[in-house]
Structure formats: structure tokens, C-alpha cells
Amino acid sequence: MAAKLNEIILHNTLSNRVEPLAPMHPGEVRIYTCGPTVYSFAHIGNFRTFIFQDVLRRFFRLRGFRVLQVMNITDVDDRIIHNAAAAGVPIREYTEKYIKAFLEDIDALHIEMPEELVRATDHIDDMVALIEKLQAKGLTYNSDGSIYFRISKFHDYGKLSKIDVSGMQAGARRVDVDQYEKDDARDFALWKSPKSGEHFWETRIGAGRPGWHIECSAMAMKYLGDTIDIHTGGVDLAFPHHENEIAQSESATGQPFVRMWLHAEHLIINGQKMSKSLGNFYTLRDLFAKGYKPSTIRFLLLSVPYRRQLNFTEDGLIQAKNSVERLRNFVARLQAEQFAAGSNPEMEKRIEKADAEFDAGLADDVNTARALAAIFDLVRDVNAAMDRHEFLQQDAPRAVAAMEKFDSVLAVLVDDDDQKLRGLGIATSKVQLAVSQIEALIEERNAARRSRDFKRSDEIRRQLSDSGILLEDTKDGSVRWKYK
RNA sequence: GGCGCGGUCGCCAAGUGGUAAGGCAAAGGUCUGCAAAACCUUUAACGGCGGUUCGAUUCCGCCCCGCGCCUCCA
Known part of the structure; x- marks a missing residue:
């Protein structure tokens, strides 16, 4: 499917094809993004996904849309409870450190703050209300104090991930990793009864804590309405997390939950999946400490289109660093060099062409590789024109403006890496000079x-x-x- | 086993039924007190075997290789 003029097309996991963006509220795009679970520092794989959704929202805004984006912070889950207990601190205190780190990290990477950044533990009441709604419809059952969603009551189950749920019962892999009793292995917990010594909430539906999936449904619908334009996340979340969100939300409201599901492919390292056992598990801070700049990492992560697996390597970082340098050098030259007076209509046309190609690239399912090629083409042509003295003084502000426009999406041109790193307490040079x-x-x-x-x-x-x-x-x- | 993605210059990565973007690297050049940096130019690629077609990297089939998901996961 080719995009028509001005149309933005995006790949929807639900239909498995690209579709034109058509927001429910004219002029506004409402996005829900699965944010981090703050049991530890986020890793660069997480940031691949977050940078993707940042590029997406920046492009929407460049196109003149208002953006209403909600990102959740999952600040209660098994790992958090376990780690907090091990550290002997309340979960709220345990997660504070990682929330702070996350905010610092997204700032270092120039990831814009979502309009709403919401914590799961601030929305227990909303989750309880949603569970009650499901209970009233007879879609749940209790077992050992926990509340489960009965998947057999939702006939569309599996429509997102195209997974054959009937095979799961006799699946090749172990099915029940949970210690709770369930009627059907496919069912998932909406509400978990407290285990001894664990943090819990006393609520109308009993004591306990929310399941992971209900958090996102409750918060997404609270801020964005029953039907959301776009829901983003990593590919691994399509099943079961997003599938379960659909089941809960659509059962509760009778409305389609999400119109477009956008899933970012995973990042792998040197051809292998990141894992702690392989020792290839990087946080941003690991990379900063090794001397890599925020802009380098941002560029690398956004340069590969989001639906393609990104192989993260040292060589890739070097290439990204040099690519950013080329763009920055170009802007510096435009600003510093003196050109002959006047303006060249050819240059104006050339800049407009780059502008159109950049836009077309992003409008084509966020094809950042295409968008970048448009910029680099312009850089080469303008550099050559400057060398030939065909680029004139009045052309310079136009070219700078174009680059700034591109950078409203890319966010790598301003050289504030040193400042960002110092903000994180990482000294970048041996002697710091003002x-x-x-x-x-x-x-x-x-x-x-x-x-x-x-x-x-x-x-x-x-x-x-x-x-x-x-x-x-x-x-x-x-x-x-x-x-x- | 089920479902899915991908194999394009040395590396990263677009794209197309008919001359295959862009970046990095490399080579050559310009500039320079020297050097660096910067800039320009150039080189070079569609996994294999069939099929459809006037023509296939692009469509179809088979094969080989890599990766992901199948209730921890961005």
C-alpha cells in the first residue's frame, strides 16, 4: 500500500498491514505506550522502543497534530516485590530510585515526556473498578483469593498475536508457571491475593495487588477513552500482554480498545538476544561509562526502521557517531561560513525537495532510513554547492531552518552530550574547561x-x-x- | 512442533517487474605553517536452485542460513 499525499501510513499488528492514520478526534492523536517496569535500570532494548515512540510522536507534532500520550510506569510486580523485600524497604521507596533513573535517561536521550506519565500504584482504584465491571459481567472467577479472567468468555482472544490458544493447553512448553490455581491454563490473573509478607492493598474486591495486564487497560482507558488511536510497545508484549489488554478492555466496554497496534522489533547484541547470562546486557549508563554519547545511541537506535531487528554492535556505535558528526558539521558550516550575497532559487528548490522526501519517509510507516537518506542527500548537494560558490548568503538561513525542522524529529543535532553526561554525574573529559x-x-x-x-x-x-x-x-x- | 521476521557493496541500511537510495569504512583530491578536521570525487552489492515473464533483486515454489514469539520479557 502506497501512501497518498499527506497520508501517514502505519503497520497495524492487528490487521498485519499498513493502514492510514485516522485519529478519532480530529487533529489529535492519542497514544498509549507500555513504559518501564521499574525493578532495575532500563536497558538499551527498552530505549529502542521508547525512541521509536518518541520519533513517532515528534513526527505527529511536526505534522501539526496535538499528541496526547500516556505512558505507564509499572511500579508493582513480582520482581519489584521480591527485590524490595530483599532490600527491606517499601516498594514505593524501592522503585523511586529507578523511576528517577528512568527520567534522567529519557532526558539524556531527548525523549520527550509523555503528556501523562502515570504510576500503576496511583491507580489501584481504577483497576479495582475495572475488575468489578468484569465481575458484574460474569467474566471472572475467584480462586484462592485471586481473581482470574476467563478467556473462554472472550471469543476474539488471539486476534492480535494470531496465536492458536487451543493449542496452548497441550503446548510444548510448560504452561503453568504460576503458583495460583486456575480453571484453565490460558486464564490470567486480574488480581493476585497477597502472599505472606508481601505488600498488598485492601480493596472492595479483597486484599491483594493488581495483575500486570489490568494496569495498562485501566490507565489507558482512564486517560484516553474506551478506544485509543495507537498503542505501542515491544514485539514481545503482543502476546500475552496486549492480547490480555484487549480481552479485558473490550469485554468491559464492548468497544474496540485500540485502533492501531504498533510493535517495535527487538534489539539484539552481536547477533544474540540480550541476556544477563550472556553478559551482553547494557544499560545506558554502561554505555556512557564506556565513552559513548547520548546522541550516538539515539541516532543508532532510530536509524534502523522500527520493524526491523536492530543488531547493536560497537561498530554500529562508531558509524552512528560519525554520521551525527557529519550532520553537525554541516549545520556548523552553514552558520559560520560567509557566502556571497543573494539567494539561489535552485537552493530553495533543493531544500524543499529534501523537506518533502524527509516527510514522505516518515509518513511511510516511520521509515527513518528513508528520512535520513533525504537529509544526507541534501547535505552532500549543499556542501558541493558551497564549494562551487553557488550557495548564497540568503540560502543559509533556509538550510538551517530545514535542518532544525528535521531535528525536531531526530533530536541529535544540538551538541549537548557533554552537558547531559555531566548531569548524570559522568565526567567526559579529563580536564573540564568552560x-x-x-x-x-x-x-x-x-x-x-x-x-x-x-x-x-x-x-x-x-x-x-x-x-x-x-x-x-x-x-x-x-x-x-x-x-x- | 505452531506462528512470524529477515538474508542487498567490507559494515549498517532503503527500494523496485526494466538505469539498485543513503550512511560508515576505503582510495584519490581540495584546503593547511605542520597536522588534524572539514569538504568533494570514486570504487563496490540483491543467499542458492527452479518457475512465471520479452525481462526477476523485486512475483511463485523448494532449499540453505540467521533471528524472534508460543503466559519473565521493550
């Missing part, structure tokens, strides 16, 4: 060069280099600097 110090040293070096004191000028160049500052002597005699 911008004013750097500029003073450059001025001193320029003076030395003018008096042909190359010994002194090379000394300053080395000193700056040791502090992570790279100098670039340009053709017109000016000097640019940047962080390595």
Missing part, C-alpha cells in the same frame, strides 16, 4: 599563529585536545571547535 576558557585559549593560539609562533600554537592545540576539544582551522582563517 566555554570562555576554551575561547580564550583559541584566541591566544590565533595570536601565536599570526606571529608564527607555531610551538606555542601547537602547545595550545594539544592542551585543548587533552581536554576533549577538537580544533578545526577553516579556509577563511576562522577556527571552529567541538567536543570530540
